[in-house]
Every structure is written in C-alpha cells, then in structure tokens.
Amino acid sequence: MGHPTSPHLLRAYGDRDGDGMVQMSFTLQVPPSAIAKEAARQFAEAHGLKEALVTAMEECGPGFTYFVVYGHSVHHVDLSKIEVPEVDIPDLDKKEIEHRIEERIGRKVVVVGACTGSDAHTVGIDAILNMKGYAGDKGLESYKWFDTHNLGAQVENEALLARALAVGADAILVSQVITQRNSHKENARALVELMKREGVRERFLLVFGGPRVDHKLALELGFDAGFGPGTLPKHVAAYLMTRMIDRQRASAFPGKAGTAHE
Amino acid sequence: MGHPTSPHLLRAYGDRDGDGMVQMSFTLQVPPSAIAKEAARQFAEAHGLKEALVTAMEECGPGFTYFVVYGHSVHHVDLSKIEVPEVDIPDLDKKEIEHRIEERIGRKVVVVGACTGSDAHTVGIDAILNMKGYAGDKGLESYKWFDTHNLGAQVENEALLARALAVGADAILVSQVITQRNSHKENARALVELMKREGVRERFLLVFGGPRVDHKLALELGFDAGFGPGTLPKHVAAYLMTRMIDRQRASAFPGKAGTAHE
C-alpha cells in the first residue's frame, strides 16, 4: 500500500476506476410526487452524490416515501491516513496455546465471562467459552489450561465483578449484543468505571466482544481488547495466553515492558 | 405543506422523527480488513453519516470489497424551496379527448414518434403509440382524431425530422431508453439543435419520453414536455390535445397567450 505517508486515495468503484458510484436508500416523510422525487435527488446530492438518479420512489406508509438513489460520490478517503488498532493475536492452534500456558505460566488461566445488563444474548459468549465452541473451534471450557466460568446472560456488572474477585480471575470477558441507543457502550463503560472505583481495573485483563464490537471501540471504552463477528475461541485463547505471559514478564522484570512474541 | 416560503425541512426517517437514518452501499478497491472497514466508515461519514455502522464487508473480487453502511445523516432538504415543473395534463379519458379535438380543432392531430439514435428499445414508444397501448390504456393509434406514425427504433434525428415535415406533423415524440453516459440527453439535444438549425423548432410540439426522463429534464433539453415511467397513452393524448388548442387559440388571438383550460 505504498509508503505510509504517500496518500492512497480511495473513491467508490462501480465498474470503472474513479466513477465513484454509490447506492443509497432512505425514507422521507412526504408522499410520492415529482416534488418528492426532486427532494430525494437533492437530499442525495447533499451527501455528495453527483448526477443522483432516483430509481425507486414508493409510498411505504401514509405520508412516507421510500427512495433508492444511485449517484457518483465526490468523496474519497485516504487509506494511508487510516490507523486502526488491531488485536495482536499469534495464529496458534489449541495445542500450541495449551503448551505455552503450561510452559510459561504453569497454572490455569482463570476466566469469567458474561453477557451483561439486560442483554440475554448468550450465543456469542457461549460460542467463546462453552465446550461446544464455534464453527468447529472448541470453546475455552475444553482447554485444560483454562478455568472457565460462564455466568450466562443478564448479569449485572456488580455481580460479574464480585464473581471475578471471588474466583481470582485473570480475565473478565464481557459480551454485548443489544446495541440500540448505544446500550452496549454504556454497559461496558459502566463496568470499567465500577472497576476503577473499586481500584481493581488493573488486576484483570478486560475483554469485550459482540457483533458490533471491534478492538478500536473496546480500547475507547477502557477495555484491553475487543472482538467482533467471526471471532473463534482460539483467537481469544491465544490473546489471553499472550497477554498473561506479558504480564508475568512485566512483573518479573518490572522495568521492561514487552510482548511475548517479540 | 405550509406557506410556500416557510421552510419545510425533511430529514431521513428510519423509525423515529429526526433520526436521519440512511443506508449506503458501495465498493472500495481494497481487500477486506480492519483498515478497510474503518475506511468504509470514514467514507460514509464523509457523506454526512454520523455513527456510521459498517454492517457488511465482503470481498467482491480480488482486491475489491463491497460494504453496506447505516448511519444518521446530518443533511436535510427544504421542501418549500423545491420547485419542479410538472406537465399540465387534464385528467380526461379517451372519449373526452377525442371529443375536444373534434370540437375545438376539427382535424386530426398528426403525430410522428420514434426511438432515436442507436437505441432499439421500442417498448416504451410502442406503449404510447400503438393500438395495444399500455396497462389497459389504448395507444394513440386507436384514437380517431390522431394520425399516428410510429417509425420504430434506431431512427436517426435527420430521418425523423424529414418524416415529420413530410407528413406535416403537429408533434414529434422521441423515446430514449439507453442512458449510459448520458447518451439519451445527447441524442435529444442534437435533435433540438437540428430543428433550430433548420428553423423548424417552433413548428412542432416536441415531446420526450423514457424511463429516465421527466418534465424538468425535457425542458432543460429544449423540449416542450417530458414523460417518464408509468406514462399512459391518454396522458400524452390529453397533453397534445390541450397544447394544440392553446396553439390554435394563440394563432387566432396572437396577442393573448393562455391555456385551453383556464
């Protein structure tokens, strides 16, 4: 992708370089008419679509009209300017992960996980933690070197933290699936605050996951890592293993920060 | 819609007033990755979408990725500022149109129509002109008081004009379906120029039609009227009848312009 500072401009691609073709759909609160169509066209143009073409205009409710528009976007993004933190996960299989924990940590890594707040979507956290796993990849329960506590759904932050303290967890895993009005962010942020208030934030690796989660968001919310759609248990296991080794090393050589796979 | 000058702001409507929800899809020339996803998000934000959420990121070709994004658009349009010329068509049925031509014009209105240039899509012009008509509404050929000449497809502007002159047409009807790279506009504009060069533009009612045509576009291109998707033959017949009566009146009382249904 070229030198990091040389711009790499991306425009939308329809079927030719630089055509900028983009599709939009939206609803306006106006019944269909020639004026409504022109309004939709101007609305699309306000977004930077040139030669916007309204291809569908249908009444989708009394006084509401749904539109599809195509147009040539004038916008671009500079890929060379985009920096996205990515979780640093060695690509290891279960056996190798187990082996490294045994060798370098020498004890079970204790993990507590839950789907918090009023969220009842356990499938994601179960996929990571339970024996069965996800897409053929076994969950953390199946690892000899993890001690896994899956608290299930609708767990309040207080209860989660209490349990983590009680079992002496190394890591707390939080799942959030409901995102309406950013409830996932609020729940997650509240946990971080609670932990800080209790002065235990640094005691745990704090991991966030869910369909609308990524590493960037997790960092913003004060977590150590974030995992999104398609995560496999082994990704999480490898991450935890690596960071546990880091921590161990850091406490052994407090002056020197580093990662296990330098 | 309130007083014409009081603003009537429209934002996109998802499921609540003012949420501004808009959907976009596009392709960027970059393989899928966390960076690509962030690029897509920023690209959407450049269009004015807040809290843009990238919901799909799939490789749609080597080095190309397709994205779906939802976000809250910050844009609005002011409906009170939008003016769209609309063709003025009395809502009349075939019988009444025939009756008025007979009464007020007293001779057949002569119409020549074609799909011009290299465009071979005759279904639209046939729908308007041929006996069979469209969606249950009979075409101009079925009217006693129209004399209809449908020249079919791939007709050059020169040939069309020559024929119109030869048969002493009152109106020339042009259909354009192919719009790639604006070929429809170019073809239409070329006809107007040709007619002006020949000094016969004012001799004819000049009507434009096609799936991407509207009255506004037709006026811009120098036509008298434009008809888009869903046009019925009776709309065109009513328009022609009205304008023919106008013309007649204008030539009878040259000082006074007006329309037949004042």
Place this chain on the structure above:
Amino acid sequence: MDESVVADCRRLAAEIADEVQGFIDRHTTVGVERTVARAYGIDGADDQGAPLVNLLVERVHAQKLLGRGIAFFLGRELLRGAPSLQEAAERLAYGAAPVDPSGPETLAQIQAALAAPTLAALARIDAAVHERDGKRERLAMGPTPHKYVIVATGNIYDDAVQAKSAAHGGADVVAVIRATAQSLLDYVPHGPTTEGYGGTYATQANFKIVREALDAAGAELSRYVMQTNYSSGLCMSEIAWMAAVERLDMLLNDSMYGILFRDINMERTFVDQYFSRRLIARAKIVVNTGEDNYLTTADAVEAAHTVLSSQFINEAFAHRAGVADEQLGLGHAYEINPWIEDSFLLELSQAQLVRQLFPKHPIKWMPPTKHKTGDIFHSHVHDALYNLVGVTTNQSIELLGMFTEAIHNPLLMDRYLSLKSARYIFSAAKHLGEELEFKKDGIIERRAQEVLANAHAMLVEVQREGIWDAIARGAFAEVKRARDGGKGLAGVTARAAEYVNPLLDALEGRA
C-alpha cells in the same frame, strides 16, 4: 406419517403435562393474584409508578397469606364495608394495620360478595370478543399465511405510526416488541411509554394506543388488522388480562421461553402460564408459542425434534387450560444454516411436518434470524425462500423476516420491503402447495420421518424423568435450568385450603 407414532407422542405429552398440572392446581403466584385484582378493576399506581395491584399482593404475600388468594381479602373487605373493590384494594395496600389474618367471614359469604364483580370481569372479556367478532364480520381478513410484522421504536406513539404503515403495506398482524428485559420486571408499567430499549413496554395504555391505530388503518383498508404482544415473563397472566380486554388478537405466550431464555423459575411460570391461558381461552385469543427460539441456541438440523416434542407438550398444556386447537399457534422456525446443501429441502420438510401434525392449529412460523448477516441484500433473498416455503406449506401465521435482522429493529422502510416481498411471493406461488407432491422416500419425506422418530424418543425420555428434570439437563434449546433456580420463585405459593379465586373457577367452568 405413522399415525400410531403421532398418537403415542400425544399420549406421552399428555402424561408429561398432567404431572405438571397437578403442581399447578395446588399453587398460585403473585402474578396470578395481581391478575385477579386487575380483573376486579383494581387500577392505578403510586407516585413511584408502582402499580396498586403489586403493593396489594406484595403486602398479603409478605404476611404469607397469599395462599388464600387475593380475592379472599378483597371479598372480605367488601363484606367489611368497602364501597368498591378499588377502595378495598387501597385499604389493604395502604392501610396502617397489617392484613388481618383471621375474621368471621365465611368462604361462602366472600364468594357471594365477589359473584357480581366476577361476572363483570368475564363480561369485559366477552365484550371484547364480541367486538372482535363484529369487526371481523364487517372487515375481511387477509388470506393465510397471515403476514406478521413487528414494530419496536421504544416510543409508543412512533410505534403507532409504524403500525399503521405496516397495515398499509399489507400486514395482517402487528406486534409491538417489548423493551429489553420487560420479562424480568415483576410488575406491569403504567400508562403510555416513550422510552424503551429494543422495544416498547407492554402496558395497557400502550395496547390501547396501538389498537386504535390498527382499527383506524383497518377501517381505511377494509381489512381487519390483528394486534399481538407478549404474555410472557413474570407478568404473563396480567398481560393476558390486559390483552383480553384491549382486544388483542394474539399473544406470545409460553412458559418455556421464560424458563430457557429469561431464566424465569419454572414453577412460577408454569402456574402463571396456566392462568394466562385460561384467560386467553375465554378471550378467543390465539396463542403463539416459542419453540422457534430453541433453534437460536441449538442447531436447527440437530435439534429439530426438540421443537416438535415441545410442541406436543405445549399442546397438552394448552388443552388443560381450555385452549382450543384453533387457538394454538405452535411456534417453529426457518433457522437451518442456509449454506448447507439442500437446506431448503430440510426446511420444507420441517414446515410440512408441523403443518400436517397440527392441522387445525394456526401454526406460527418464524423467519431466519440466526444466520442473518449485515449483508442486507442477501438477507432479503434468504427471507424470500422462507416466504416461499411458508406459502407452499400454508403456514398460518408468518412472522416476516427483515433484511436488517442482524442490524437493528426494523425501520419503516425495511418493513415495507419485507411486506412487499411477502405479498409478491404469496401471490406468485399461491397454489404451489396444492400442486406439489413429494417423492416417496425422498430427502424431504425421510427427513420428516426422522424428526418425528427423534421427537418420539425424546418424549419417551421426558415422560420418564418428568419435565422438571428434562429442563434441568438441557433437553430444550441446550439451556439448563434448575427447578429451584431462576427469577420469581419467591412469588410462588401453595394454595391454602380456603383458596378463593372465583374468576378461575368461572374460567375452569365451575361457576
């Protein structure tokens, strides 16, 4: 279809249900008693928003007197001079003195005092039934599959707008999805609500607002548009009551959903379910059960038989509550991984199997959700195949899939397009089901046999161990729940010998 296997499934399910019914008949819950109070017209909430029925029932329950039934105390209060039941309730709830555990009033006197209010309560239900019948006679109903869509803005006034639009788009049934975790609230919020996450609170006022919107739309469209909501969670039976009198047409109502997905205590919810279904039966509301949900946690190919066996059990429960087959919309779903070979055939098989085994039932069919992704275009195609199976196998109630399923609660536009697609497919393939025969011993037929056989085997096992233990070992949805775990157990109490519930007596046909 081996009819003897089917018959044996029904026998086993009956035995499973009978065992639970024994427990139900000996218990009551705070939910049931609050419902009774509501039925007697007790209304209102305190300045904290706590409903009077809650304060009332809690007070009695705190004194461990709820085993007599709230009616016992209400009736007694009438005998003691309360001018109305509302007044009676207020005295009991707010009175300075604790509830009097004893007194001279006989059960017969108490029952007599409640005779008129009980009839009035029943009359309210019957009036709604009558009104519904009248409207349905005047207004046509759409053909099956009935197109069922959800609205869920969080704000009931926005919901009303969406509901009307949905009706205009062709919806036959409109559900207002509840706010996240309302199931876990042990009270029903009061009044219209405008702030909910993931949905809008089920309240009586909200029911009324949507009913009006749908009636208005129905009048414009000359089509009766049905309304539905959730009678589940800790307020299952109260909501059933509210729905009955606000003329809802359907209710999601299933103890299994609460137990498995909401971690509600099983004793609590079995008892609540029974009473709610007694009301539902009287109100001629169609029940929608929740077996479809199993396939969101378990694999739809491997666990298909768990859905079926649960349907047999649910049917047996419903029969015991007086719910007619014509009211029983057993739930199932189109949740097989779409990318496995012949997934469409397996779905067709399952849909046809359920349709055949429950021929009189207004089967409720749920769309693909679990395998949906944010690729909205593809998601719409996935739903199209679902719609095609729906009309081909003549499902009765079809919850329409949304192409934004993996993203957000449906926008106005999403719902419109979903309805448009269903309208198209239901018309384009209207008589397809009558045209097709499945090859003898083909993939479709063999799959149906297999699912039935597995369901039978499962019922044998559940009958042997009892449903309590079956749930505890994770037989359904791969979720394990303990009999003494979950929410709401404290609200369960054994009925005392002097238990008074004239409403239940009437609903059970004893009055």
Place this chain on the structure above:
Amino acid sequence: MDESVVADCRRLAAEIADEVQGFIDRHTTVGVERTVARAYGIDGADDQGAPLVNLLVERVHAQKLLGRGIAFFLGRELLRGAPSLQEAAERLAYGAAPVDPSGPETLAQIQAALAAPTLAALARIDAAVHERDGKRERLAMGPTPHKYVIVATGNIYDDAVQAKSAAHGGADVVAVIRATAQSLLDYVPHGPTTEGYGGTYATQANFKIVREALDAAGAELSRYVMQTNYSSGLCMSEIAWMAAVERLDMLLNDSMYGILFRDINMERTFVDQYFSRRLIARAKIVVNTGEDNYLTTADAVEAAHTVLSSQFINEAFAHRAGVADEQLGLGHAYEINPWIEDSFLLELSQAQLVRQLFPKHPIKWMPPTKHKTGDIFHSHVHDALYNLVGVTTNQSIELLGMFTEAIHNPLLMDRYLSLKSARYIFSAAKHLGEELEFKKDGIIERRAQEVLANAHAMLVEVQREGIWDAIARGAFAEVKRARDGGKGLAGVTARAAEYVNPLLDALEGRA
C-alpha cells in the same frame, strides 16, 4: 406430454427450415465472404479503421462479382503469383485496377491453390477445440445450472477486471455485452477498444484479452470459466470465426434476434447464420438462441407458445448447419408479470416444459428484466425465485438476474451479490427437482399442455405460409419485418455457378 404432438412439431419445423435452407444454399453475403477471408488469415485495417476484409469484399461486391465467392479471387491471386493470401487480399483491395472479372484459371486450379490454407484454417479451429478439451479435463467445470453473468463497462480492460471478479464470485460463464448497436455495424472493429456505450465492442483483440483474464482466474480457482459473446447482427459469421479461434465457449447466435430486434434483413441474416453455425459446429461452441427476447415485447403468458415454436424452428436450422443438440442452448425466459397470481407456477411450468422437450440441449435461461423496476431490493427477490425455478428444473445455462436491471449495466457489486444469491439457492435447493412431482392435471401440467398445443398450432400456420410471411405478419415478438426490408439486404447475393468456398465445403463435409 403427448409425444406425437412433439414429433409433429419437429416435422413442421423441419419443413419450415428446409424451405429457407433452399434459399441459403443458393446465396452468399458480404459477411460470409469476409469471414472466409478472415479464415484465410487476412488481417489488418486501414488508417480509418476499415478492416481489409471489408475493403476487399466491398470491392468485389461493387463489381457484382461476389457471387463467385471471395475465395475464388483470393485463390486466383495466388495462382497469379501472390506470395501469400494476405498479399493477395491487399492487391485485390488496394490495387489500382478493378478486379479482373475473367481469367484463364480453372475452378479446379483455384480450389487446389486453396487446399492448404483451408486446412490451416480448419486446423486453427481444431487447435482451439483441442486446447479447450485439455483445459476442461484438467480444470473442473461448475455444476449446472451454469451461472452466466455479463460484464459491460465499455472498456475492455475494465471488463477484464470485472470478468475475473465474476469468476471469483462463482461465475461459470462470462459474457462481455456488446456496445449498443454493434449489430448494425457491417464490419468488425479492430484491436482492443475502450469506448463503448452499453457494452464493449466485440473484436478479436477484445476476445483475447478476456480469454486471458478468464484463463488466469480459472487457473487460480481450478475451475474452467467459460467465455461468450454475440455472434449476431451484420457480422454474425465473422464473429463466429473469431470466437472459434479465440476459444470462446458459447455464442449468442440467432438470426431471429437480428431480424426482429435489430431490423436486419432476413435473407441476409439467415444466410449469415448458416455459415456462422457451420463454424460453431466445428468449433464445438455452444449456441445460445434469442427466443427469450420475444417476451420483452410480447406478453410472456400470451406469447409463451411463440417461444416454443421458434425453438423448434431454431433447432431445425441448427441441425441443418451440423450443430449437435448438445451444442444448442435454446433460449427462453422468466418474464411473466410477477404480480399475477400463480406467476411462479406458470414460470415453473414453462421452464419444465422446455427442459423436457429439449433434454439433451444446454438450455439457456434468461432472468426477469421487463418487469424489473428501480426497487433494487425487490428486484433481488424476484431474481431469487427465478434462481429457484432454475435449479429445480435444471436449466443448463442460467443468465443471472441483476437487481439493478432497470437501472444500469451491472456494477461489480451487483454481480457479486447476484452470484452469491445464485450460489446460495443452487446449493440450498440442489436436489429439489428430484424430490418434486407435479399434480396430475394441476395448474402446472395444464399450462404446459396448453403452451405445447398452441405452439403446434402456430407451427402448422408458419409451415403453411412460410417463415418469411410469418415474420412479416408479426408472428414472433409482435414485431413485423418485411422480406425486402431491414438492414444489410444489399450485402446478399446469389451464388454464381462458379461459386468457390472450400471452407464451407469442408465444414459441410464435402472436402
């Protein structure tokens, strides 16, 4: 299916084709003769872009000598000392003197001079066949229905990018759609082209560029990806030649399309079609016919039988040109108004009927286009049902519908999503066709009977009047064309007694 009616349809079609074949065998065209010149390796264009073969043939034709065949003159020029056929062509085309109408050379001498070049021409075709066979042996072919998509950017280099992406998305066949109205050009543009409206010019260089792109993608994917283009319009047979040697796998090739939709003269295009099909037969290319197009102008319910009768006629024409059934991809389409009740059943019926009547033929099936609107979401659903019928009735070649059909030539993303949808449906319903039986005398079966009966009646009539008059009265696609009207008639000429065409002789098996 009444087999005797089917047999009678074939008999009638044979008689219709025989009558035209008589005409064909007595005529040649500028297109045929340019093709012969190309086959002899004549290459290049002048500085105006006019191909040498055009200048050559025009010159001869202007002198009214084309009835002898271009080979006559080329061969004679060799006898007169031209060092090569290219040189011979240049002398004839650019020479100061007019073409010599007479000379001492005998036909036998001329034939002899052309023997080696003729073999070389055939060898070029055969080499391509050989290469294709080899590749197909090494690389798997996708299962049927073969997923066929179009690319059409106007710029061949962009097309190559799109073609590769399509292959990665699962396409089995990639067509580069031609620029608008290339059909009407009476020459084939030369070299790679980057400016086309509505498509990209079919040129030999463009064929090569796309062939390379698809071979590269095929190698990456270990799957043979087929290439197709249009052998129709005024250069039908020249393009067939180019396609043969550039190893295209399929060709849209149908005189009826040109006559009806391009207003090409019927005499001209029947003759051109015959020669092009002789080449196609040798090149083992699969022909795609264009009956599907009828339903874009005529109503798909009312005119279904016109498609079928035309297919029988087209089959008869193909047989006369040595095209094997296995090469004959008769075209039909899913063009019924989707909103009419049971439209899906009618489509299923038609698709199944065509499949059954032409069991060995690689049937080509076209998607909904006419009833598509700019509602891209709904359009995608419409295509989904089409895909389902395609896999159920096992169509051989399925041109995938695009959700942007009513808007623009497909974007990269449109094609990707279309392929994704087809991949899903073809897998999810893989064995559906084997599972289903249609009810005896149901809607589907009755419709098929009706269409067959109507097709038979139409063939009776066309046989009686002859195809020339049938076309003239608008029997197909509701379009009327006169025998002496349309484009390209001036390019038709009667063969002289001394007509020389060793290539045709060889292709007809006489050499």
